Amino acid sequence: MLSERERERYKRQMMLFGDEGQELLKKAHIFIAGAGGLGSPVSVYLAVAGIGNLTVVDRDVVDQSNLNRQILHYDRDIGRKKTESAEEKLMAINPDITVRVIDTTIEEKNAVDLVGKSDGIVDAMDNYPARYVLNNVAIRKKIPLFHGAICGFYGQATTIIPGQTACLACIFPKAPPNEVFPVVGVTPGLIGMVQATEVLKYLLKRGELLTNRLFMWDGMQAHAEEICMERDPRCTACGSFCGTPGNEQ
């Protein structure tokens, strides 16, 4: 049940999806992998929307060079754990939700447990090996993976529904080399909003998800386009997905 305070807080968005929708958001548990450039705007907007349970995972401490884009962290947080900083800000933004933070590296061996009973995973990572780990967990648990990535003024996003859509490894079977990428804060801001919008739509069961479509944004040209994607039957991650119950964690 929503409290009076929550009703007031969410009044303007409940005009869109009512008590029922807001209750769906309140009951939801979303796993946000990363509290950096993408994780910052995603977690802030999911918190203000009233997603009842957020888990945020990051292993880093705040560095001065993060502050041009990682809006969860302030100058005074330099040297502090990003998870600690994120928890403080998100709870201050919305004390009516539950925020759980975990200071660790997401790896094959811990990812299934970290994700736990979440309803969906937001990919706010900065490298493909970690993304492939999240992709595998999403497939195993049959929960969506909301992918986003950025470089400079370019960004991309897609929504992966295991068993129904192309997975991350169908779309990008091979990782590009790891490198220090240029970035200006507005790009993860924009792509993070695409991801957060997808999370809301998925939980509310409304609208058309960004499935089997790779959204591509070129900020310099102010141009968005999408490329259709399809499942790869030979995909090493989801190719043998049979869609039968029993392998959930």
Place this chain on the structure above:
Amino acid sequence: MKVRVRFFARFRELLGTDIIAEVAERTTLPDLIKQVAQKNIEGHHAIFDEHGQFREYVILMRNARRIDTADAAKNVVADGDEIAVFPPVAGG
């Protein structure tokens, strides 16, 4: 004959986009991309390795259909084709 080549992200920065290329009959997909990428050595290097093979992470689309880079040489381009070439964007 004319084909349209579209690059995205880093490839676009190095090579531009929406390129209309004039190509000879029986030009294959790798030959087309090499021809267009010739103008910028860094762009060429971003797409092809030292053996002239597509780097393994390069994504190729022909008329909105995915082409496996390993099979690209079997694809002869046709007049009016639209080819998209892009890398996975990785940052977060």
